[in-house]
């Protein structure tokens with residue numbers, strides 16, 4: 029059978045290895061495996077969310093409220109915008125997809141950092157658009173500016189703030205300065221999947237979605253419930269944008285694109301900011317231990333504004349990941365990005381102790 033030609037250039041997203049795979053392949057008991065590879069919240073989610081979802085479990089026979097009235101209103105209140113400025117996606121992933129389909133096409137290009145969230149490129153290629161990347165792995169705003177100046181047909185620019193999988197983050201000033209130079213016909217996607225962490229660590233990294241989209245109607249801010257809120261399994265994310273942009277993206281949204289229980293979970297999660305704050309505080313306490321550990325092993329790391337840290341290893345990163353996996357510890361190899369580096373999600377204290385122990389043996393051995 030002949031398929032759409034576009035499919036020939038597509039690759040699948042390499043998701044973190046599931047615990048079940050390690051159980052099967054290495055015969056380790058599931059309770060002895062730790063997965064600190066996909067930037068999930070190691071503290072789970074708010075108990076309030078769990079109770080609400082349990083109480084509403086009987087509603088799973090019903091389609092969700094497709095207007096997503098309550099969740100949109102809650103988000104609108106949180107960011108001090110109108111609900112017409114909000115779109116809900118099955119993960120912010122889906123809003124990335126909508127953004128690309130709304131703007132990119134085979135005669136346009138999209139621009140991103142060399143090493144950034146893989147879905148920008150994967151969804152981009154589905155539209156047949158050209159892909160431009162900076163030469164630096166990390167975001168360098170001057171490079172974005174140079175490439176933008178020299179290419180007149182850039183439809184979408186992705187800024188991942190902070191960046192996954194490297195953890196660095198541009199300053200707000202740099203972002204706003206750059207946006208001033210961008211045509212109002214270029215959509216700039218500001219991916220704030222880890223903004224809660226960055227904003228806590230450094231005020232200069234904090235992006236206010238309202239200020240962003242009011243100043244630059246061609247920008248869209250993306251947020252997710254998968255990271256700081258601990259709802260990765262509920263697949264809920266959102267975009268905040270100018271109402272014209274949001275209206276266009278809505279044309280691409282299928283009805284009932286998130287579940288009845290996901291909606292409930294997200295609404296409840298927004299009522300427990302205490303949970304998020306505790307997550308963030310513990311995250312950076314544990315992050316300090318990861319930095320100290322790297323220094324002890326004389327290993328370079330990228331200062332991180334997220335819930336993960338990237339180590340530039342001297343030893344082969346794939347080998348390290350393989351050896352760790354045999355010991356029941358799953359982390360993320362960055363070899364496929366052309367880097368000899370690993371990305372480790374900051375876990376609970378116990379998980380991190382375990383990682384340090386096993387990693388040290390492998391690294392020194």
Ligand SMILES: *Cc1c(COP(=O)(O)O)cnc(C)c1O
Nearest residue numbers: 119120121145192221252254265
């Ligand atoms: C996790 C992540 C997302 C989106 O996750 P969803 O679970 O689809 O909401 C988006 N961007 C980046 C950079 C991420 O790391």
